[in-house]
Amino acid sequence: xxxxxxxxxxxxxxxxxxxxxxxxxxxxxxxxxxxxxxxxxxxxxxxxxxxxxxxxxxxxxxxxxxxxxxxxxxxxxxxxxxxxxx
Amino acid sequence: xxxxxxxxxxxxxxxxxxxxxxxxxxxxxxxxxxxxxxxxxxxxxxxxxxxxxxxxxxxxxxxxxxxxxxxxxxxxxxxxxxxxxxxxxxxxxxxxxxxxxxxxxxxxxxxxxxxxxxxxxxxxxxxxxxxxxxxxxxxxxxxxxxxxxxxxxxxxxxxxxxxxxxxxxxxxxxxxxxxxxxxxxxxxxxxxxxxxxxxxxxxxxxxxxxxxxxxxxxxxxxxxxxxxxxxxxxxxxxxxxxxxxxxxxxxxxxxxxxxxxxxxxxxxxxxxxxxxxxxxxxxxxxxxxxxxxxxxxxxxxxxxxxxxxxxxxxxxxxxxxxxxxxxxxxxxxxxxxxxxxxxxxxxxxxxxxxxxxxxxxxxxxxxxxxxxxxxxxxxxxxxxxxxxxxxxxxxxxxxxxx
Numbered sequence: 150x151x152x153x154x155x156x157x158x159x160x161x162x163x164x165x166x167x168x169x170x171x172x173x174x175x176x177x178x179x180x181x182x183x184x185x186x187x188x189x190x191x192x193x194x195x196x197x198x199x200x201x202x203x204x205x206x207x208x209x210x211x212x213x214x215x216x217x218x219x220x221x222x223x224x225x226x227x228x229x230x231x232x233x234x235x
Numbered sequence: 236x237x238x239x240x241x242x243x244x245x246x247x248x249x250x251x252x253x254x255x256x257x258x259x260x261x262x263x264x265x266x267x268x269x270x271x272x273x274x275x276x277x278x279x280x281x282x283x284x285x286x287x288x289x290x291x292x293x294x295x296x297x298x299x300x301x302x303x304x305x306x307x308x309x310x311x312x313x314x315x316x317x318x319x320x321x322x323x324x325x326x327x328x329x330x331x332x333x334x335x336x337x338x339x340x341x342x343x344x345x346x347x348x349x350x351x352x353x354x355x356x357x358x359x360x361x362x363x364x365x366x367x368x369x370x371x372x373x374x375x376x377x378x379x380x381x382x383x384x385x386x387x388x389x390x391x392x393x394x395x396x397x398x399x400x401x402x403x404x405x406x407x408x409x410x411x412x413x414x415x416x417x418x419x420x421x422x423x424x425x426x427x428x429x430x431x432x433x434x435x436x437x438x439x440x441x442x443x444x445x446x447x448x449x450x451x452x453x454x455x456x457x458x459x460x461x462x463x464x465x466x467x468x469x470x471x472x473x474x475x476x477x478x479x480x481x482x483x484x485x486x487x488x489x490x491x492x493x494x495x496x497x498x499x500x501x502x503x504x505x506x507x508x509x510x511x512x513x514x515x516x517x518x519x520x521x522x523x524x525x526x527x528x529x530x531x532x533x534x535x536x537x538x539x540x541x542x543x544x545x546x547x548x549x550x551x552x553x554x555x556x557x558x559x560x561x562x563x564x565x566x567x568x569x570x571x572x573x574x575x576x577x578x579x580x581x582x583x584x585x586x587x588x589x590x591x592x593x594x595x596x597x598x599x600x601x602x603x604x605x606x607x608x609x610x611x612x613x614x615x616x617x618x619x620x621x622x623x624x625x626x627x628x629x630x631x632x633x634x635x636x637x
Contacts, residue, residue, distance in 0.1 A: 185498060188440050201280075206440045207456045207534040 152198070152230060153223045159193045160219060173220040180219075187216065194226060200233045202226075238471035239411045240637060241482040241580065243324070245317025247310050248462030248564045248574050249285035253317055257574070258581050260563060261589035262610045267564050268447060268458050275430040281442045284428050285460030285565025303366055304379065305344030306426035310463035310570075311376035312383060315420060319384055322467035322479060324418060326385045333416050335388030336377045337407045338465075339399030339423030341569030342432065344371030349431040376424055380465075388416050397529070399423050400464065400572035401622035401630035405488040407468050408632075417473050422573035424463030433459065439498075441533050447566070449530035449559035450537050450605040452596035457531045460565025464573025483583045486617070486635040487516025493627030500536055500623055505543035508629035512619060513547070516633035520548040523555055524615030525582040527575045528605075529623045530559020530591065531566055538600040540621065545603070556613065558591040558606040572622040576632070579618040583636040586614050 154168075161168040164180040171180065177187055184206055191202050202225075203213045214229075215221040246253065249267030250260035260267065271284045292309045293301065304312070326334055347370045354360045369375060374392040381390045389410060393403040400423030407421035427433070436442055436459060443456035474481055489511025493504030513520060529540055537559075545552040560578050567574055578589040587610055594607035620632045 188438075191440070192438065204440055205443075205455055207443070207454065211455075 152227050155197055156194060156223050156226050157219065159190055159197065160222070163190045163193070171219060173218070173223070175219050177216060198226065198230050200229045202229060236412050237414055239408050239468050239485045240471050240474050241466050241485065242469045242474050242479040243318035243320070243322030243467030244482060244577060244580065245314035245321070245465045246463060246574055246577060247287060247290070247313045248567065249287055249460050250564050252290065252313070254577060257577055258585070261560060261578060261581060262587055264590045264592045264609055265563060266592055271428060271433065273429055278430070279433055279437060281433055281437050281444055283445070283458055284433070285458060286428050287462055302364070303370055305347045305370050305375065306461070307340060307344060307424045307463070308376040308379050310426060310461070311338065311424040311465065312379060314422065314424070314463040314465040315380045315384070318465045318467050319420065322469070324467065330417060331385045331387050333388045334386050334418040334420070335390040335410070335416055336380045336386050336420045337389065337391060337393060337403045338377045338380070338421065339393050339401070339403035339569045339573065340373045340376060341394055341396050341399050341425060342427045343373030344375065345427045345432045346429045347371040349429040352431065380420055384420070386420060394569065395628045395630070396624035396626055397566070397568055397571055398622040398624035398628050398630045399569035401620065401632055402490060402628070404466070404468070404572065404576070404632060405490060405630055408485045408488055411468050411470050417470050419468045420465060421468055422463065422465040423570040424573070425568045425570035426461045427459060427568060428461045443532060446593045447532040447562045448593040448595060449528065449532045449562050449591050450541070450598060450601040451594045452598040454532045454534065454537060457533055457561070458565045460561070460567045462564070462567055462574060463570050464576060466573070466576065481637045483580050484635045484637045485632060486518065487512050487633040488631065489515055490630045493629070495627055497627070498625050500539040501627060502539050502542045502546065504627055504629050505540060505621070505623050506546040508631040509543060509547035509619065509621065512631040512633040516635065518617050518633055521551045522617045523548065523551065523619055524613065525579065525588055525618040526555055526557040527578045527618065527620045528557050528559040529621045530561055532559070532561060536623065538598070540623065541601045541603050552603060556588050556604050556606050556611070558589055560589050562592040572620060572630070576620055579620050579634050582615045582618050583634060586612055588613050588615070
């Protein structure tokens with residue numbers, strides 16, 4: 150399974166939605182994922198790809214990891230997987 | 236209803252091994268947070284904390300005691316010895332039968348759990364020390380205090396995460412106020428600074444990697460501490476009759492539940508607890524001179540707490556001094572309210588307000604007088620101590636100068 154589909158599957162699971170409803174333009178807010186849900190999703194992503202995601206819930210805007218949309222999250226994970234598995 | 240006063244105080248925390256050492260650090264705005272030292276610390280992303288250094292339990296407790304005392308119990312007993320020595324009380328006869336111990340604690344014997352899980356899971360051993368259970372149970376500290384000082388009245392441990400100590404002290408206060416007990420030993424302790432303890436907190440992604448900067452715009456999370464704060468709460472006439480030195484009066488308290496979210500704080504729940512404590516103590520908002528904040532240094536707590544204080548105190552919120560000593564000793568979780576009560580006592584007795592250190596940039600959402608970076612001299616007659624826990628559980632104590 151490619152990275153994009155796996156990330157979407159994890160987010161969909163957290164949002165209790167069908168993966169087809171988790172489109173790239175959606176924000177976490179659109180999907181009804183709160184701060185706890187976000188932290189849980191990041192954990193699931195880290196476990197799935199065996200990576201470390203630099204994210205501090207106190208400064209989401211300043212974290213190196215962009216969470217502004219599903220597309221941004223997917224792009225961020227692709228970059229981290231490439232960097233940490235190279 | 237009886238009046239309740241504090242006649243003894245004891246502590247051990249990252250700032251000092253006694254009350255005088257801790258108050259000196261408060262006055263100097265000294266930081267007790269530094270690199271953590273314990274096994275496997277290199278596997279943590281967070282490696283700072285308010286860890287107690289130069290504490291040699293082996294010299295204080297004998298071999299038999301060491302096999303029964305987890306670190307949180309050791310801290311509790313060290314602080315209880317200081318507090319009860321200061322109070323000058325000996326518990327015999329009727330006084331012993333009625334006086335008890337109510338302590339706050341959240342994690343129990345975390346170090347004991349950590350070591351023994353490692354033993355059976357990582358090292359594959361099939362046998363653990365026979366005292367693992369009595370060592371890790373989170374009433375162990377309260378029980379050992381009762382045994383060492385012959386306290387035979389109501390004795391138990393209260394667990395409400397970061398509000399445990401305030402809930403415990405409120406409970407002890409109630410018992411003395413209603414005449415149920417002439418004296419109660421109370422406060423709390425915590426020792427979560429071990430690999431598993433910090434790893435668990437790391438998972439929540441609310442910890443700072445560099446410093447605890449409450450109310451500062453650039454704050455980036457909490458820093459854990461460890462230690463104990465223990466007090467002797469005594470009925471006023473009982474204390475006066477024996478000529479005891481009175482450190483402060485506990486005037487009232489309030490407890491509320493947000494009933495909303497397991498981790499996110501609520502302004503309404505916190506404000507109701509602050510207002511409730513003032514009402515219970517018969518204090519007007521404009522009498523409050525100092526508030527020891529919960530002030531964890533997380534984005535969410537500090538702005539919610541400031542909004543709650545503004546709601547509860549009205550226009551007087553702009554005049555009150557509010558500081559978070561967690562910037563110096565870290566967050567002692569179940570023991571935090573107890574160590575922080577010392578800052579309230581210092582404000583009332585010595586007229587010195589402990590600062591919020593590490594304060595670098597004002598945050599418009601925390602626009603109160605947070606006593607940044609340097610202690611301040613001020614005459615204070617009434618102080619409040621806030622504690623707002625995960626789970627939405629709030630407990631606020633009101634203290635008055637005697």
